[in-house]
Ligand SMILES: C=CC1=C(C)c2cc3[nH]c(cc4nc(cc5[nH]c(cc1n2)c(C)c5CCC(=O)O)C(CCC(=O)O)=C4C)c(C)c3C=C
């Protein structure tokens with residue numbers, strides 16, 4: 001698994017080192033960043049400025065510790081040329097490896113480093129001087145890449161995973177097509193919002209003429225944790241969110257519930273996962289008028305401590321029968337769903353106010369799973385039918401992506417096995 005490295009030179013420092021910086025960058029691209037940067041083989045301790053290695057068996061940004069900020073982008077592929085798409089994915093991979101290591105895209109931002117001062121710089125520059133900030137870039141492919149309007153656009157139709165279904169409609173959905181779907185996605189997570197936004201902006205810029213951003217979502221205040229020792233974050237409803245999630249260290253549970261195995265197929269996806277994203281709007285003003293008792297009954301947990309109802313401490317084992325029949329946690333718990341378990345990695349969002357003066361705020365829900373047909377779909381069917389939380393939320397955006405395994409080394413690239 002990808003580990004966080006402690007040495008965290010800023011982008012400018014790396015440039016300042018000149019040749020040394022370039023040599024370090026090349027080594028990072030070879031997958032030895034952690035060892036080189038530490039130099040002593042010791043285990044790294046994560047902190048907010050660090051770099052998370054880009055190369056590995058699985059993509060970073062799934063089981064790796066959750067960062068503070070999100071910029072998620074879904075892209076439409078606008079080119080019809082398979083070779084142009086492949087070239088883009090190679091360029092994206094090189095740029096992603098550089099940015100996650102805290103380096104600039106291509107030759108950099110300023111004309112000092114560009115080949116030709118008459119051209120725009122390779123990097124837009126706003127992350128210059130900022131630390132890597134644990135930036136992870138996680139890449140996925142949507143159903144439309146395989147087939148759209150009955151057309152096999154890139155000769156990939158036969159390679160579509162059976163589990164990459166078009167999600168069914170759920171009761172209560174009010175999905176906006178302009179905030180749903182996408183042929184490709186990139187999930188950028190970082191501890192500094194400017195680093196995450198810079199990454200998506202530069203990928204979009206590289207993709208000009210071949211892809212176009214369909215929709216994107218900024219997120220803050222992570223609403224999940226893959227590191228159970230850390231304090232559990234709270235969502236916009238004021239409740240601890242992520243108490244019972246799969247931890248990044250639980251390799252058995254990750255293998256069982258998150259990573260696609262070789263026998264699941266298809267081959268190109270082994271070691272990858274499936275991502276479901278849902279933009280879930282909260283009716284904040286209604287929630288804020290609900291009594292504490294109603295709020296706690298809605299989730300089946302206490303607000304202050306986050307303990308399951310009838311228990312004292314946050315991490316006490318829930319007694320589902322102590323919760324109301326329609327409590328969110330009771331309905332979502334694996335014991336109520338034949339063991340169904342997903343890895344949640346969502347973020348809060350606030351996108352100003354709507355035309356009626358209400359906050360446009362909520363949860364940008366992200367879940368990773370080994371098969372959406374045994375993960376998000378049955379869970380959401382149950383929640384959509386019965387969840388007390390439905391009084392206060394509405395799903396307004398939706399997308400599903402297959403997330404390939406990790407990029408192995410500097411010769412590998414996002415989607416290589418798919419296009420092979
Ligand atoms: C389809 C899956 C889920 C959706 C959609 C969903 C939306 C949603 N959840 C919260 C807040 C909380 N969820 C909590 C637990 C929880 N939620 C899901 C699944 C979905 N949630 C699961 C599988 C679980 C874990 C159940 C368990 O094993 O006990 C909690 C409790 C704390 C925790 O365990 O994380 C909160 C709080 C909101 C606000 C929301 C939509 C806006």
Ligand SMILES: [Fe+2]
Nearest residue numbers: 241328329332
């Ligand atoms: Fe939930």
